[in-house]
Amino acid sequence: MLTDRQLLILQVIIDDFIESAHPVGSRAISKKDEISYSAATIRNVMADLEEMGYIEKTHSSSGRVPSQKGYRYYVDHVIAPTIKEGNLSIMKDLIRDEFIDFEKLVQKSAEVLSDLTNYTSIILGPELFETKVKQLQIVPISDYSAVAILVTDSGHVEHRSFTIPEDISPSDLEKLVNILNERLKGVSLARLPQVITTEVVSLMKVYVRDFEKSFNYLQSAFFQEQPVKLYIGGITNLLTQPEFNDINKVRSFYQMMENEDQVVNLLKTPQHGIRVSIGNENKLDEIKDFSLITASYQLGNEQKGTIALLGPTRMEYRKVITLLNSLSNEMTDALYLWYKNNG
Amino acid sequence: MLTDRQLLILQVIIDDFIESAHPVGSRAISKKDEISYSAATIRNVMADLEEMGYIEKTHSSSGRVPSQKGYRYYVDHVIAPTIKEGNLSIMKDLIRDEFIDFEKLVQKSAEVLSDLTNYTSIILGPELFETKVKQLQIVPISDYSAVAILVTDSGHVEHRSFTIPEDISPSDLEKLVNILNERLKGVSLARLPQVITTEVVSLMKVYVRDFEKSFNYLQSAFFQEQPVKLYIGGITNLLTQPEFNDINKVRSFYQMMENEDQVVNLLKTPQHGIRVSIGNENKLDEIKDFSLITASYQLGNEQKGTIALLGPTRMEYRKVITLLNSLSNEMTDALYLWYKNNG
DNA sequence: TGTTAGCACTCTCAAGTCTTGAGTGCTAAT
DNA sequence: ATTAGCACTCAAGACTTGAGAGTGCTAACA
Structure with missing residues (x-):
């Protein structure tokens, strides 16, 4: 269990790193408004956090970087408790035109999602097995x-x-x-x-x-064909992330995304609600440097689809989770209306 | 006008550069089987070719690289005269299944084309304005x-x-x-x-x-929607080309390809038959380092679509042009049969 | 006893220097 | 007309160096 002070510093490190993508040093931390300790004290705390595996160094005298375990802790203990079921009316503008097609709607949602976050959005259309x-x-x-x-x-x-x-x-x-x-x-x-x-x-x-x-x-x-439609938005967004400087990463990433089956498989989950896969937790090696946040939406009772955001592990978890949570609710609502009309 | 010797050497330079992507030096040329002159002689010829603008140096003591004008000359005077109307039966395997959909067929063609060449293939579906x-x-x-x-x-x-x-x-x-x-x-x-x-x-x-x-x-x-369907195959192929080492090029390229209208516009041409756009000849700045080979195919009399290959200016022109030429013929034939059945 | 200042140490990164090798242009000889 | 020879140029990789950022440890302090 982390003390308040340890948690505070872990939080600061993660927030800073999410923003800057650079290792965070003790001096920089001690200068933050919310921190009242000297750099030396911070260093002691950081040593503890490192020993516990929440942060790590890139080399012996570098600043610290959150580890996978660190992100996990952050998401589970800092973010998750503060997320409330919500509805940001993301889709409201999209539905203005009452004649809009469901497929178009999903497509648009994917675009909006990627624009809003600067990550890559992936939406799995609803499964059609149960439609008649x-x-x-x-x-x-x-x-x-x-x-x-x-x-x-x-x-x-x-x-x-x-x-x-x-x-x-x-x-x-x-x-x-x-x-x-x-x-x-x-x-x-x-x-x-x-x-x-x-x-x-x-x-x-x-x-x-x-x-x-x-x-x-x-x-x-x-x-007998794959009846699942896949909508992808803003693949190029990731190219602007600094972790994409290595051309080989770009190659393997794009090659992965070209394989639709693989992507579909990646998103499919029996789980309900929001799921966060950080780094190695992902099934595919190609995205072991990424985090994937998925949320499911429902059509009627059985069929469901998935919306997801793919970005670097250094991801704005709070924003992304809030957003996905809202959008999945909104899609479920929209589909409920749609479905009710049909029934 | 080029002398035989000058043309021979230009050809050797281009062929070598197409293969290796490295500047070609006089010594390397003189060692080729088809060349019987010494390096010094080659150097004199190269100086002439450079003066005429067909080749250029990357720096004062580097080997030579074909210029845009060089490629142009090569395509017009070396390749073009040797291309004969042909039919390589590229689509034969695809049509084996007589029930195949036309859209599927085009999609598959795009894939085959990019696999065969390692470049990016783009196919514009037939315009539908004249269909009833x-x-x-x-x-x-x-x-x-x-x-x-x-x-x-x-x-x-x-x-x-x-x-x-x-x-x-x-x-x-x-x-x-x-x-x-x-x-x-x-x-x-x-x-x-x-x-x-x-x-x-x-x-x-x-x-x-x-x-x-x-x-x-x-x-x-x-x-009122864009009624043209766009099929793109093997975008990742280009990533393996050495000219794609610069991450910024990758970025701007992908951003360009994401804009469908722009791509459609790039391919649209009133011209019949094969068209070769080398480097700056292309309309878009983003692909001024690329060559675009387009060929049109016809459906009935009026409607037509376009198939194209996009690759580095250092492109295997002979292979690509032959291939596109054949495929466009085959597609026209296939569509003719289709159309005849409908009439 | 928890906190902090100070200092020696480590490592990266960018800039600068050297060396090597590929290639050229020119000249003089064949 | 062709070629050998030589001086010269440049890029690219290897190596060096110094600055900067950061750490860990120790000793002093409240």
């Missing part, structure tokens, strides 16, 4: 091709074009669509592949032998 | 919201969700959709806004007073 088919439609484009359009009860639209097998006539196609609609309406996306294989495919065969093949394609195109 | 409305549909999601879906005769799908004005009933909505379909079918996207305002809006008013407002939104959402 509202309408499935096939629009013929020519004799050879058509577009299949799927609309869910959440207003989400998926579409794919495909070629029409030769031995199927326009009237057959129409019948097929009717059957599909009848059978699939109200089925959740999660159950869709199963329903199709067990119930629908056999029916299809009545109309056309080769349709099975086409249908398999459609099925895979629609439903 | 195939079907416009409104799917009600709840009492308060609906999704509007527009399908064009090229198989392109656009969709937006919107809220339904309170004083409109489901049956009204159905009537509206019928009217819209009837009036708008076959209208090109370019003419759509005009047709809507002159013919349709007045009709709308019969059904509901406030619908004008909603409709304006839909119209703007669909048709």
Whole structure:
């Protein structure tokens, strides 16, 4: 357990380092308004803090830098108790236009978030497994091709074009669509592949032998694909952070961000509410010098998405956590309204 | 005009520099198999080439580096005459799956192109102004919201969700959709806004007073937006190029690429066929150290898109130009088939 | 006994100096 | 016309040096 004085000094060190990115020395600390001890005294305290692992030196005679454990303590004991559920009306301006699309909204939110913080924001769109088919439609484009359009009860639209097998006539196609609609309406996306294989495919065969093949394609195109949309805002923001001076870091970071699956995986968490991953606590080696703050939002009861901010470990935790907390609440609220309307 | 010997040496210098990124010295040149002169002789030739502006020194006693004028000459007089219309079957593997989507195809092409070259590829989707409305549909999601879906005769799908004005009933909505379909079918996207305002809006008013407002939104959402899709592949590739060692270059480059409008603008060209922009010839300052090779492809007669590769001025022009040339032919062919099917 | 001043010590960072190697330009010989 | 030879230039890396920031320890002080 830390004494009041130790905690105070730890706090000062972290705050200063977050701002300056430079190791903090005893003299600098003693000059702060909130500090009334001499540099020598500070040094003693710092030695203690270092022994306990909360701060460390970059070399034998350098100032101190917060360690991962230090940040952890700071976040858990200093920041967390002061965060209150809040609502900063971040989205209010975005929703001014009542016709705005949900996808657009999320996209915009990501941009705003990154602008506000100067970090990189990542938003995972809501999972769609539990949404249900509202309408499935096939629009013929020519004799050879058509577009299949799927609309869910959440207003989400998926579409794919495909070629029409030769031995199927326009009237057959129409019948097929009717059957599909009848059978699939109200089925959740999660159950869709199963329903199709067990119930629908056999029916299809009545109309056309080769349709099975086409249908398999459609099925895979629609439903076996990663259905999670990823929105990223302000990747270039991180380039302005001093820890990004090493070109190799930039390389590996961008290479990581290019791999969507990896990013999605990084954000997915069963956990509720705010989660803070500092440095090595992150799953991926590429961001072991970063901190990732994630917050989940909910759509209805089950489906949820995640919003996150990625920045250097030397991150403005208070600001970021407050912001994410508010935004996730606001998104949950917005989605609740949306969902209620649909139900 | 350059003598044979001068041209030979210019060529050797450029080829060597393209490979190594280091200034080329007279001794290194004289050791090449294709060169039978001594270093001293080479030096005389190099002095001439420098005087003519085709090569330059980085400092008074360095080897020579091709100048922009040098690259230009090389591309115009060495590469261009040897390029023959070709078809490398780049897309063949991609189209193996006959059900593939056009958008997917373009996306994949961008990836392949960047993998093949280690530069950044940029593809502008085909302009849709000349495609015609195939079907416009409104799917009600709840009492308060609906999704509007527009399908064009090229198989392109656009969709937006919107809220339904309170004083409109489901049956009204159905009537509206019928009217819209009837009036708008076959209208090109370019003419759509005009047709809507002159013919349709007045009709709308019969059904509901406030619908004008909603409709304006839909119209703007669909048709006043940048309708060009941009596909970018392998931005990180450039990070491995030695000219990207300066972190500030990376910054400004990424910031430029983040601005889609700017990139689209950069690629748009009335010109047909292959275009090579070297260094300062580029419109944007941010890429004055780069070369941009663009090739256009056509859809039917009018609409066209652009594929491009962005790399350092020290670029493998021969390879890149051959590749782009082939791919643009293949894309035109593929689109021709597609389009023919639709007509 | 907790706090502080003082001092020797350590390490980084930037500036300055040296050395090496690659490359040039010029001249004189072939 | 071509080439060998030589003096000269410059960049880049290695090494040195000094200043500055910071530490730890000790002894004195309230």
